[in-house]
Amino acid sequence: EDIGMLIGFGYTVKQISEITGISERTIYRYMPDTLKDKERAEKISEAMKSKSEVVRKELTAVSSYPKTQETTVQFDKTDFLHIQQQIAQQLTECEGCGRRVHRTRLKIVKGKLLCPLCRGEKPQPPQRERRVKVTKSKDTWQHRKAQMQPQHSQMELAVLEKLNALGVPVETDVPFCLQRTIPDFYFPTKNVAVYLDGPVHKGREDRDENQRELLARLYGITVVSISYERHSVQEAERIIQEIREAIQ
Structure with missing residues (x-):
């Protein structure tokens, strides 16, 4: 109770x-x-x-735990307004439909600035990218001519320089039509052809000799063959002396 x-x-x-x-x-x-x-x-x-x-x-x-910092990209309003102003400067109002389009797409038709749609132009479909085939460059006639011309050795160039310095009239790369032989130097006033036989000449002495004999017989040219082992100042002086003796 x-x-x-x-x-x-x-x-x-x-x-x-x-x-x-x-x-x-x-x-x-x-x-x-x-x-x-x-x-x-x-x-x-x-x-x-x-x-x-x-x-x-x-x-x-x-x-109450400390919050982790989150990296957030904040867009500056001034930058955004600046971009908007730049875009607005590039846009111009079409006098046909009133739309604002890029000024490069507007054209004057009958005194009015019109966009492609108002001009009646159809939007072109996107074009496929075409692969450009890389073709090998064709040899020009100048390139082939340079390949066909005889190449001059260092000795030939050195002797030619000496002859030009002495004032001796001389020509190079003068072809003679027999089996096509080209002497290294030809002196037209003396009708003398000079061959410089360096290391490259070895192994084809018989063929070169036959061509030179035929040249002398058909054209009445005095053929002078001068051998040398390698290019040097002394050898060039010796060759010049032999050439001067041949054309006197």
Whole structure:
């Protein structure tokens, strides 16, 4: 009866247990069923409340952690306005449809600036990229002529320079039609042909000799063959001396 009276005054099971010293289990045993359900609901709500408090504290602790810096690209408004102004300067209003198009696409038709659509031009489909075939360059006649001309050795060039310095009239690369032989030097005033036989001459002495004999017989040319081992200043002086003796 005392427990019922205390419950009637609004005391909780825990408070009654502290006042009377009776265990909470015993107090529950003598409580009416309706009060038991109410007390149970209050206990559950308190447990949920305490649990939610713990969760809220954990969330507060997590939110207090220092945030990591996120790199975000911020577009400057002044730059954006500057770009807009540049684009606007390139656009001009079409006097036919009123659309603003790039000024390079406008043309004057009957005194009006018209866009391609107002001019009746159809938009062209995008063209496929064409692969350009790389062709080998063809030899020009100048290139072939240079290949056909005889190449002069260092000795020939050195002797020619000396002859020009002495004022001796001489020609080079003068072809004679027999089996086509070209002497290294030809002196037209003396009708003398000079061949300089260097290391390249070795191995074809017989053929060269036959051609030179035929040249002398058909054209009446005096043929002079001068051999040398390698290019040197002394050899060039010797060859010049022999040529001067031949054309005197």
